[in-house]
């Protein structure tokens with residue numbers, strides 16, 4: 165007896181899950197293949213918007229709970245003055261303000277690698293995954309070259325999801341705080357995005 169009941173319960177649960185997926189929305193934006201088709205079919209009438217965002221990203225490579233870890237390096241990385249070949253993966257808190265205890269509104273998840281033979285220069289790929297506030301459930305996808313520790317760096321927004329579908333834009337970053345001993349870094353991000 166127990167088995168068919170368990171089966172039925174599981175079936176209902178799966179149905180619920182599927183229904184849930186079909187009507188899932190991110191801040192009023194319907195998700196799923198049909199919803200995306202419909203969204204594209206209405207794109208002709210949609211007006212492009214400009215959205216500006218400002219936040220901080222806390223990248224900690226030190227301590228008991230680092231948010232960025234080294235996953236690979238070349239044999240020659242340790243003798244390279246530019247750390248060429250070093251690859252890190254990060255899941256950094258994205259906060260409203262620069263303080264370590266500032267409100268977290270997302271995660272900056274990505275990969276950065278030392279990709280320059282003649283100076284310290286990184287290739288940086290990041291997904292900004294918003295987990296709270298106005299853009300909760302949406303993402304922005306960034307990539308570019310990170311070279312200026314004490315000046316402004318510029319990156320591209322190459323896409324997005326949720327409210328940021330078909331996003332493109334520019335990011336300027338500036339180091340807010342850098343600890344030369346631990347190499348922990350807090351960076352200020354200004355983002356300007358075009359999206360629909």
Ligand SMILES: *[C@@H]1O[C@H](CO)[C@@H](O)[C@H](O)[C@H]1NC(C)=O
Pocket residue numbers: 239
């Ligand atoms: C790199 O390290 C591996 C494993 O220790 C070794 O077999 C290889 O010869 C090294 N290559 C160079 C270029 O040093």
Ligand SMILES: *[C@@H]1O[C@H](CO)[C@@H](O)[C@H](O)[C@H]1NC(C)=O
Pocket residue numbers: 263265266267
């Ligand atoms: C963060 O910590 C400081 C003191 O360390 C405190 O004054 C401030 O209110 C805290 N901010 C938040 C958002 O908790």
Ligand SMILES: *[C@@H]1O[C@H](CO)[C@@H](O)[C@H](O)[C@H]1NC(C)=O
Pocket residue numbers: 343344345346
């Ligand atoms: C940098 O980190 C070290 C080790 O945690 C700490 O002792 C030092 O005070 C920090 N420096 C600054 C400027 O925060």
